[in-house]
Amino acid sequence: MLEQDVLLDLLVRKDNRAYQYLYQCYYVALKALASYYVKDNDMAEDLVQDVFISLLESRNKFETANGVKYFLYSSLKNKCISHFRKQKIRDKYYKDIISSQTEEEHFWDKVLEEDVYTRLMAAVETLPPQCKMVMMLTLEGLKGAEIAERLHISLDTVKEHKSSGKKKLAAQLKDAELQCLIWLLWF
Numbered sequence: 001m002l003e004q005d006v007l008l009d010l011l012v013r014k015d016n017r018a019y020q021y022l023y024q025c026y027y028v029a030l031k032a033l034a035s036y037y038v039k040d041n042d043m044a045e046d047l048v049q050d051v052f053i054s055l056l057e058s059r060n061k062f063e064t065a066n067g068v069k070y071f072l073y074s075s076l077k078n079k080c081i082s083h084f085r086k087q088k089i090r091d092k093y094y095k096d097i098i099s100s101q102t103e104e105e106h107f108w109d110k111v112l113e114e115d116v117y118t119r120l121m122a123a124v125e126t127l128p129p130q131c132k133m134v135m136m137l138t139l140e141g142l143k144g145a146e147i148a149e150r151l152h153i154s155l156d157t158v159k160e161h162k163s164s165g166k167k168k169l170a171a172q173l174k175d176a177e178l179q180c181l182i183w184l185l186w187f
Contacts, residue, residue: 004065011062022068023052030076037080047083051075123172127165134161135169 002010002021010018030051034044054075055068062068124135130151137147144162148155 007065007068008062011068014056019052019056022055022072026069026072027052030072033073034076034080038083043083047076047079050079119173120169123169124165126172127168131161131165131168134158135165138162 002018007018007021010021027048030048031044034047035041038044038047051072055071058071060067060071062071120139124132124139127135130153133151134147137150142150144155144158148158151158
């Protein structure tokens, strides 16, 4: 068993002996705790490994061995919480996909959406700077008055930039989907 002062000194110097010692002392307990919460042995191992990697990358200067122990357990708690949040998002996204359409349909919808968006953004990039800014803020969902305030220009100037920008975009983009998108921007 390492003395507290020796352990803390080894940690400050990033000496592998400190990490090996801590791994031997805490791995089993940390893994058991993680397994209890995530109910997946492989995921529990991954989370504990991440905890030890966090310790390796940490710039903390621990004052006591209990401080190190607290760091390990609180890191594990945070990693478990993060895992649950990510899992919840994945589960919700998966349920939404299943309930609305097949994955293949969703994939092709996303491809089309990304293609239209990419082409629209490339066309917006060709606009004059002030007009481009107005169109970008419009695409972000800002109203004319909000754009005028943010860019420190009059509402009439915003309207002129929107009108000329839409005309220029309509001339560049001939596809029906892009024309509909430009029409939606008009209102």
